[in-house]
Amino acid sequence: MTRTAVILNDTSHRYHHGCARVMTNLVAGLTAQGFDLYRIPARTDWSANAAHRHAIAGAALVVINGEGTLHDGAPAGARLLAATEATAAPVALVNALWQDNPPEWSPLLARCALIAARDSASAAAMASATGRAVRWLPDLSLATPATITDLPRNGLVLGDSVRAAPRKALARAAQRLGAEYLPTKTLQAPIWRSQTARALLWRAYTGVWSGPVPRFEMARDTAAYLARLSAAAGHVTGRYHGVCLSLLSGTPVLAVASVTSKVQGLLADAGLGDARLLTPQALDALTPATALRPYDSAERAAIQDFLTRAQDGAARLFADLGALA
Numbered sequence: 001m002t003r004t005a006v007i008l009n010d011t012s013h014r015y016h017h018g019c020a021r022v023m024t025n026l027v028a029g030l031t032a033q034g035f036d037l038y039r040i041p042a043r044t045d046w047s048a049n050a051a052h053r054h055a056i057a058g059a060a061l062v063v064i065n066g067e068g069t070l071h072d073g074a075p076a077g078a079r080l081l082a083a084t085e086a087t088a089a090p091v092a093l094v095n096a097l098w099q100d101n102p103p104e105w106s107p108l109l110a111r112c113a114l115i116a117a118r119d120s121a122s123a124a125a126m127a128s129a130t131g132r133a134v135r136w137l138p139d140l141s142l143a144t145p146a147t148i149t150d151l152p153r154n155g156l157v158l159g160d161s162v163r164a165a166p167r168k169a170l171a172r173a174a175q176r177l178g179a180e181y182l183p184t185k186t187l188q189a190p191i192w193r194s195q196t197a198r199a200l201l202w203r204a205y206t207g208v209w210s211g212p213v214p215r216f217e218m219a220r221d222t223a224a225y226l227a228r229l230s231a232a233a234g235h236v237t238g239r240y241h242g243v244c245l246s247l248l249s250g251t252p253v254l255a256v257a258s259v260t261s262k263v264q265g266l267l268a269d270a271g272l273g274d275a276r277l278l279t280p281q282a283l284d285a286l287t288p289a290t291a292l293r294p295y296d297s298a299e300r301a302a303i304q305d306f307l308t309r310a311q312d313g314a315a316r317l318f319a320d321l322g323a324l325a
Contacts, residue, residue: 018241066096
């Protein structure tokens with residue numbers, strides 16, 4: 001018998017390497033449980049689309065990919081939770097951040113048959129909102145191992161940020177340190193044949209209109225992004241998934257806080273604490289010596305434990321999702 005699982009908040013179309021890996025792992029995990037999939041893209045108002053409404057109403061399982069959407073009462077988050085009232089099928093909220101949400105969201109959250117947070121603070125907040133235990137496992141981008149090149153690491157890579165000010169500070173640090181600039185996003189266009197177009201894109205994206213354009217790459221896919229990270233001696237980034245994929249590739253990382261506490265929470269859950277957290281202002285004082293900070297033995301052990309938790313927890317999650325339907 002065919003079972004259809006609807007995935008709400010499919011982020012694979014956003015050309016973001018972390019989101020692409022989350023969706024690859026989520027799709028593979030659900031497919032392995034025997035589901036046919038109906039995928040509804042992120043930032044889509046499913047209630048305004050008859051086909052989406054029909055799919056949700058007739059599904060065997062609805063899976064909400066929470067990612068970084070459920071915070072501060074955002075309308076996009078409210079639309080996701082509203083699906084709990086649109087189907088008789090079990091609804092699972094997975095891979096979810098939960099921060100500073102209104103109390104009227106709590107009854108909708110409580111309707112979920114399974115709730116899995118991607119960080120421990122979100123799990124605690126959702127447990128408080130629902131009055132029941134909530135599991136947590138690290139972000140689904142970490143649910144499967146990565147193929148990492150076993151070669152000597154060299155050089156520093158600077159990433160980007162979702163926020164304009166840290167993005168500009170990271171770009172200026174790349175200029176000053178002579179580092180490569182490697183955002184977590186990609187661009188499906190043949191722009192790289194033109195140095196002029198590449199330089200204009202870097203300046204428009206970072207907001208830095210003076211000084212040299214550093215070496216600037218947009219990895220064509222997640223495998224290429226991970227390969228570049230695994231060849232670097234250090235990575236400084238303002239992106240949550242930039243930190244995730246640094247941990248996955250074993251790349252020493254320094255992180256700039258994002259729009260929520262998700263980066264701080266990720267570092268804490270991974271056993272790294274605030275020692276690798278930077279303020280945007282601290283970027284101005286970075287030197288090659290302070291930016292290239294190898295992991296010590298305790299950090300390496302903590303990261304391995306974190307990745308094991310992610311992979312074991314994902315296997316249990318997908319088995320439980322299969323059993324729900």
